[in-house]
Amino acid sequence: MSKSRDLLREEQSGPLMADVAKLAGVAISTVSRALANPDRVNEKTRAKIDAAAKQLGYTPNAMARGLRVGKSNVVMIVLPGSLYYGASQIVPQVLQAINNRLLENGYTLMIANLARDEASERHILNLAFGGTVRGAIILASKLPELEGRSLGNSGLPLISMLMDMSGAGVPSVVTNDRGAVREATSSLIGLGHRRFLYLAGPEGNYHDVERFGGMLEALQQAGLPETAVVRSGGKLDYQEGFKIGLQAADHFAALTDKPTAVVATSDDMAISFMSKMREMAVAIPGDLSIVSFDGSPVCEFCAPPLSSIMQPAEEMGIAAVDMLLEAIENPGLSSAARKVIPSQLIVRETISVPRSHA
Amino acid sequence: MSKSRDLLREEQSGPLMADVAKLAGVAISTVSRALANPDRVNEKTRAKIDAAAKQLGYTPNAMARGLRVGKSNVVMIVLPGSLYYGASQIVPQVLQAINNRLLENGYTLMIANLARDEASERHILNLAFGGTVRGAIILASKLPELEGRSLGNSGLPLISMLMDMSGAGVPSVVTNDRGAVREATSSLIGLGHRRFLYLAGPEGNYHDVERFGGMLEALQQAGLPETAVVRSGGKLDYQEGFKIGLQAADHFAALTDKPTAVVATSDDMAISFMSKMREMAVAIPGDLSIVSFDGSPVCEFCAPPLSSIMQPAEEMGIAAVDMLLEAIENPGLSSAARKVIPSQLIVRETISVPRSHA
DNA sequence: CGATTTTTGGCAAACGTTTGCTATGAATCG
DNA sequence: CGATTCATAGCAAACGTTTGCCAAAAATCG
Structure with missing residues (x-):
């Protein structure tokens, strides 16, 4: 023995x-x-x-303890299928902020990718229903669901991040996509711009709906018709941002009545678009003003330095963790709250008065 | 009851x-x-x-199962303190590749940051010694160690990635930093370049030693003196790449005998350096050729498109997982192997014959 | 100094599985 | 048709903790 x-x-x-x-x-x-x-x-x-x-x-031994007390100290973050973005550091920033905050509170971070295949979905559900994780932060745009089990009714505390699901009962921490784009557009209008090109994310996507909505609101406020904006893209996902920008450049080239300002909904789009404009000898911001979305660090060193709406990734991560821990510790009150953390427009050198006004 | x-x-x-x-x-x-x-x-x-x-x-219930069989299906990845890089997508790429590969094999990924504080170190050790994880992939540059416990002798299968620790008994999957820089430098020499600026990472860092070593080897092969290269930087960490590039630009401006080519050891350095060159009206590649390291996707859209040595992040991730699973399943043979996956130089438009030769 | 309260330690059950061993029933063979 | 083998099911112990409950010891009070 x-x-x-x-x-x-x-x-x-x-x-x-x-x-x-x-x-x-x-x-x-x-x-x-x-x-x-x-x-x-x-x-x-x-x-x-x-x-x-x-x-x-x-x-x-953590598993013995976990088994006995019926809880774990593991939090899962559910990321969208592909983490691969061209220039944005949002995923690493969020990961880092969340991980640090969790660590401070004695929790550990487990990551799960939610792709379109059943395997990844099943995996996440097993984690949730198998008692492995104590709560989840969702960055993906849907909740995994398979064979009668759904993350939504797993009984697990959930927080949605980046995407507002508070309507569906999931507390959310988001940034004000709509308002940020509205204000950026308004300020372009204020400079004299009247014709816009909008580089879209995938049609129907939450972020695209919000951002385009903000654009339209700004036009409406200024008494401009919806036709003042040309929508480009809409087919590809955000992770294809560079490609979207390239296609939009072609689109732009083909337009007869050229817009004087473009609103890109990710930095990747703006960056590849600008590189094409350079080739086409379109002066930025002289001929064309650009503002984009994400606030990637690299924007500062673009040619010219790119104005971008910075997503407050770290604050959002911290807020998400705090909300989640709150929900874990007080299982009673499920407030389905929504916390909005404002984005901030970083103005650099891609915005000016339109040539016609100069 | x-x-x-x-x-x-x-x-x-x-x-x-x-x-x-x-x-x-x-x-x-x-x-x-x-x-x-x-x-x-x-x-x-x-x-x-x-x-x-x-x-x-x-x-x-995963914890009950784990307790009974004395194993978990969780693999931990130990990331360096800060994940925050300016343009590189290496961390997300690696994460994604590793996560997918683990998922295929029924494992789950847990992430841990190894910062300089005791808390993060203790946390990782608890994970390892507390039976939570089954193996670990290390991206950090040291093994956590505290109060007599060390990841090194936890009995846990370990794989080092990006950094060669096979000498210390940890199987490693790395890219050929040294060879890649040597070849890139050699090809610059072949074009006629004779004076170089090298943008360094932190002095003594494994990658910097390797890359600078490759540079020196190329000079030696060509019969050039070590004085053919000016070293800039060395104080800041890679995560400060943009700052390094900016400082290097000042350094460059102050040099009387200007180099005709620069080797940057990260894309961030190259990108901010180039933005400064643009301001200073130094033509690239006319006045100055540049090659950098990392192969960030954004390089393609820089002005001009940046030549860079692409790190095979995904292949490395997959290889690391395969080696780890091998070690987990055959606890007997500890080969302390080393797998080298070659980087690839992507030539774009920042390299040309030096002006003096034109 | 005895009685009562407070503090501290120990026993054993429980958490939800897996698995060695045994018992049972089915199937095959002589 | 009985005996032997094989497949399958069930019992109970084990994994390493936590924790309710009780006993013992210490401290306080009258």
Whole structure:
């Protein structure tokens, strides 16, 4: 018996709580209490236990603990299928902010990609229903659902980030896509621009609806017709931003009544569009003003430096974690709240008065 | 009893294996076998069990399973302190590739940041020693170590990625930093360049040592003195790439005997450097050729399109996972192997014959 | 100094699986 | 048709913790 035990020890796990107890000369339960609830145990005893634990290099087994208490300290982040964006650092920024915030609170981050295949969906559901995770932050645009199980009714605390799902009962932290684009457009109108090109994300996508909505609101406020804006793109996903920008450039070239300003809904679109404009000898901002969305760090070094609406990735990440932990700790009140963190337009050198006004 | 049981049910967990067994009219152990080892159970019985499981929406509890079998299906990736890079998509690319590959093999990815503080270090060690993770892929440049516990002797299968630690007994998958820079430099020499500016990462950093080493090797091969290259930077970390590029531009401006080619060791450095050159009216590649490192997607749309050595992030991620799974499944042979996946120089429009030769 | 309260320690059950062993029933063979 | 083998099901122990409950010891009070 002790032979096989020792063999197992060789192969695998380290010291057990029982070992610590024996070394310290106390019962297992005392060790457990000393580690979790230090004030419920005599200081001297606690000191002995701490010393023994350190001496043995003892680390409590997380799965045993999790099984017993029926909870884990793992939070899952559900990312959209492809993380691959051209210039944006939003995903790493969000990941980092969330991870740090979780760490401060004793949680660990697990990542899951939600692609279009059943496998990824099933995987996420298993994580949720199998008790592996304690809560989830969703960056994807839909909730996984398969064979009767759905993340939505897993009983798991959920927070949607980037996308407003508070209407569907999922507390959300978002940025004001609509308002930010409206204001940016308004300021272009204020400079004298009257004809716009809008580089769209995928038709029907939440962000595209919001951003284009903001554009239309700005036109309406200024008494301009909807025809003042030409919509380009709409077929490809945001991860194809460079391609969208390239196609939009062709689109632009083919227009007879040229717009004087473009609103791109991602930096990638703007960057590839600008590179094409350079080839076509369209002066920016002389001939054409540009403002885009995301606020990628690289915008500062574009030619010319690109004005962009910066998404507050870190603040959003922190807010999402705080809301999630709140929901985890108070399972009672499900507020389905919505927290809006404003984006900020960073004005650089791609915006000016239109030539016709100069 | 059944009251409190039902209450618990309300609050928390879903159906148990016992429920499935009852519904299917078999014993718990039969259910377990049917789910894990389908051929060890009568087909008819299995069908009943599967139906019952689906009907109840049963998901096995991962922690109970993990505790029993003494293993988890979680792999940890240890990322360096800051994920924040200006334009590079290496981190998301690696994450995605690793995550997908793990998913295919039934594993889950947990992420951990290794910062300079004890907290992050302790956290990682707890994950490793607490049985939470089954193996780890290291992107950070050191192994966490604290109070006698070290990732190195946790008994956990480890793979180092990006950085060669095979000498220290950790199997590694790396790219040939040295060779890639050597060849890029050689081809610049072939074009006639004789004076170089090298934009360095942090002094002593593995990558910087390798890349600068490659540079020197190329000079030596061509019979050029080491003084043919001016080293700029060395103080800041790669995550400060933009700043490094800016400072290098000032450095360049101050040089009397101007180099005709620059080798930047990250795209960020090259991008901000080029933006400064534009201001200073230094023509690229006319006055100055540039080649950089990373192969960020955005390089294609720089002004002018930037030549860069592309790191094979996805292949490396896949290779790292494969090596790790190999090590997990065959705990016997620890080969401490090293797998080198070559980088590839993408030539764009920042390289030409030096003016003096034109 | 005895009685009462407070503190602290120990026993054992429980968390939800997996799995070795045994028992049962079916099937095959002589 | 009985005996032997094989397939399949069931029992119960184990994984490493936490925690309710009780006992013992210490401290306080009258």
